[in-house]
Amino acid sequence: MKKYEDLRSARFFAADDFRSFGHRSRAMQMGLSHEDWEGKPVIAIINTWSEAQPCHMHFKDRVEWVKRGILQAGGMPMELPAHSLSEQFLKPTSMLYRNMAAMEVEEILRAHPVDGAVLMGGCDKSTPALVMAGISWGFPFLFLPAGPMLRGNYAGRVLGSGSDAFKYWDEMRAGTITQEEWKGIEGGIARSYGHCMTMGTASTMTAIAEGFGLTLPGASSIPAADANHQRMAAACGRRIVDMVWEDLTPDRILTRAATVNAATVAMATGCSTNAVIHLVAMARRAGIDWGLDDLDRIGHTVPVIANIRPSGSQYLMEDFFYAGGLPALMKELGDTLDLSALTVNGRTLGENIADAVNYNDDVIRPLSNPVYHEGSLAVLKGNLAPDGAVIKPAACDPRFHRHTGPAIVADSYPDLKKIVDDPHYPITPDHVLVLRNAGPQGGPGMPEWGMLPMPKALLNRGHRDMLRLSDARMSGTSFGACILHTAPEAYIGGPLALIRNGDMIAVDVPVRTLNVLLSDEDMAARRAAWTPPAPQYERGYGWMFSRHVQQANLGCDFDFLTSEFGAPVPEPDIY
Incomplete structure (x- = not known):
């Protein structure tokens, strides 16, 4: 157990010197007194x-x-x-x-x-x-x-934030719901803080x-x-x-x-x-x-057992809480977790969930009856993503888990909108819609553009999913056959920068591959002809971000903030 004199705050307030006099007098300026800090930890x-x-x-x-x-x-x-x-x-x-x-x-x-x-x-x-x-x-x-x-509601329908917004936006674009219904959804989908x-x-x-x-x-x-x-x-x-x-x-x-x-x-x-x-x-x-x-x-072995949208079919977080919440889910996971791990309450994880109860085994499924047989995410690698890309197989049409189709490529979001908003664009559900230059540096900041909008040309023919590929992220409330976080990103010369309209893209989720069907020689020739884009920032935070952000597979942290860059600043004895 620590003693008061060992606390950081004691170095500011407890010493009988001029610096601590200044700290105490300014604290008293705010109406505080010695009784507020003496012998007590200060909590931010x-x-x-x-x-x-x-x-x-x-x-x-x-x-x-x-x-x-x-x-x-x-x-x-x-x-x-x-x-x-x-x-x-x-x-x-x-x-x-x-x-x-x-x-x-x-x-x-x-x-x-x-x-x-x-x-x-x-x-x-x-x-x-x-x-x-x-x-x-x-x-x-x-x-x-x-x-x-709280769960959303409109006209007796339970609405889930994000997920139903995307769903009904496509229906709006397809003309299957009215403007009045769309406005009702807008007012009912997010109806409390949180x-x-x-x-x-x-x-x-x-x-x-x-x-x-x-x-x-x-x-x-x-x-x-x-x-x-x-x-x-x-x-x-x-x-x-x-x-x-x-x-x-x-x-x-x-x-x-x-x-x-x-x-x-x-x-x-x-x-x-x-x-x-x-x-x-x-x-x-x-x-x-x-x-x-x-x-x-972990994704290969841990199934999805929380039946919550968008991977689940029906329930929302309010239902999850009533069913027992995360302690109940962890209780169902049992020995797949390290129950000896220490937590902030000073007890182990196993001690914390020992008495947890699952009150609804359709909301929180047992391992024997999962929502999806594997984990929520899969990592794909190949000549299009040597450092990896991510897909959410549980939230997309299973027919796209293995798919080969020709690419339609957009170099920017405005270019993408021209494709998806054209009701006569020559596109089929077998095409692979590609957006590039939307990664950590290219975005900039890797925006949530990865759930590329379904093209109107397909919506009007009744299609609601297709394979989509980008170096962007997508909202966690999104769904569909979207491959994301392709690394390295196109903006810095990753392989995504080299593909062209008509190139055949092959995806195999069960074996975790993502490839463009081109020879190494073709890829090398295209790389030799590739021209890097101009920098996006010339000053300020954006300049620093562009020069120090790491790629998606490394967490997009700044290189100078990771633990391997150097030790944290030691506590200086200057207070």
């Missing part, structure tokens, strides 16, 4: 609330519950705002700013007189950004998930945080509008104070076993394809050698 609350972040709109209230818990446990709360990473309103993509937010939060924590932290997030990129920051900071922290919103209630990226990432052991048990499944969420927030405040005294640092929790647990949980939930990039980035921050091959091995 990183709050990602903003008026551009609908998923976190309740954080103004929840931070007060966290403060209540910290005070109850004998700590001093210090709320510190950080980038909200709004998935809906940030352009060109929130992924461009994930690393910026991770840097910001790491430096906020490192620079302030705090001993531990509660990290409040939930919208897609906020969870990995906060966790990456906490790992690199290295002091006790836990993650408070925003929670999923993140997407499908198993999109947000729900995936908070489940991964819990699978890592970084949340309180069951925290990731609680709907944002449920009173249990307020109680969980207060419990986070109480627990982080104890974590500081116990010196329960992230390196004791973020182990390889915990990473396998997190990936196993992700696969079993029917996770977002974005899980690949963020899992790799978080593991590498923790110094764990983890990559696409590790994920694919």
Whole structure:
């Protein structure tokens, strides 16, 4: 157990010197007194609330519950705002700013007189950004998930955010629903605060945080509008104070076993394809050698057992919570998890889920009756993706798991729109629609363009899926036969840059291959003729991003922030 004089904050407040006099006097300027900090750990609350972040709109209230818990446990709360990473309103993509937010939060924590932290997030990129920051900071922290919103509703239909938006947009474009119906869906699909209630990226990432052991048990499944969420927030405040005294640092929790647990949980939930990039980035921050091959091995053996859209057919996160939530799912997974892994409440994963109950075995299926026989994701490799590409087989038409067809290539999103919006474009469901220059550097920031819109020419003939290939990402709420994250990306000369209209693309998901049917000699000749594009940025954050972002298979982190680049900044004795 730590003593008060060993705390970081004591170096700011406890010493009898002029520097600490300055810290104390300025704290008193804010109405605080010696009783607020003497003998107590100072706890940072990183709050990602903003008026551009609908998923976190309740954080103004929840931070007060966290403060209540910290005070109850004998700590001093210090709320510190950080980038909200709004998935809906940030352009060109929130992924461009994930690393910026991770840097910001790491430096906020490192620079302030705090001993531990509660990290409040939930919208897609906020969870990995906060966790990456906490790992690199290295002091006790836990993650408070925003929670999923309530299920959507229109005209008696249950709506799932994202998934049903894509579905009904295609019907709108095909002329099968009216403008009035479309407006009704618009007003009913997202009807409370909280993140997407499908198993999109947000729900995936908070489940991964819990699978890592970084949340309180069951925290990731609680709907944002449920009173249990307020109680969980207060419990986070109480627990982080104890974590500081116990010196329960992230390196004791973020182990390889915990990473396998997190990936196993992700696969079993029917996770977002974005899980690949963020899992790799978080593991590498923790110094764990983890990559696409590790994920694919788990994908071969762990079935999807969460019957939640878009991989599942019917249910949403609210149903998942009522069925027992993530503890019940992990109980079903049993010995596929390392139950000895330590979690933030100081207990092992096995202890945390020992009493979990599955109240609905259609929402959370037993291993003997999965939604899909393998994991949610598969990693493909071949001459089009030597460093890997990702597909979500459970969420696409099985006839595309093995497919060969001619390419139709778009070099940009505007070029793609010309193809997909032309009702007379000469395209068949056997074609492979390709978008390139949409990766980490080409996007820029690897936007969620990978669920390429179905061409009107096919929608009008009744088709709702086709094979689509890109170096982009797609929303975790997306579905369809979409191959994503093709690495290396086209913008830096990856093989995707070399293909032409009519080239035959061959995909075999069961054997994990993705190839263009060209000879090595043809590929080499095309590479010799390829001209690199002009840089997208000449200054600022974009300039830094373009020069230091890694490829999708390495997690899209900055090269200078990974653990192999160098040791974290040591704690200076200058406070």
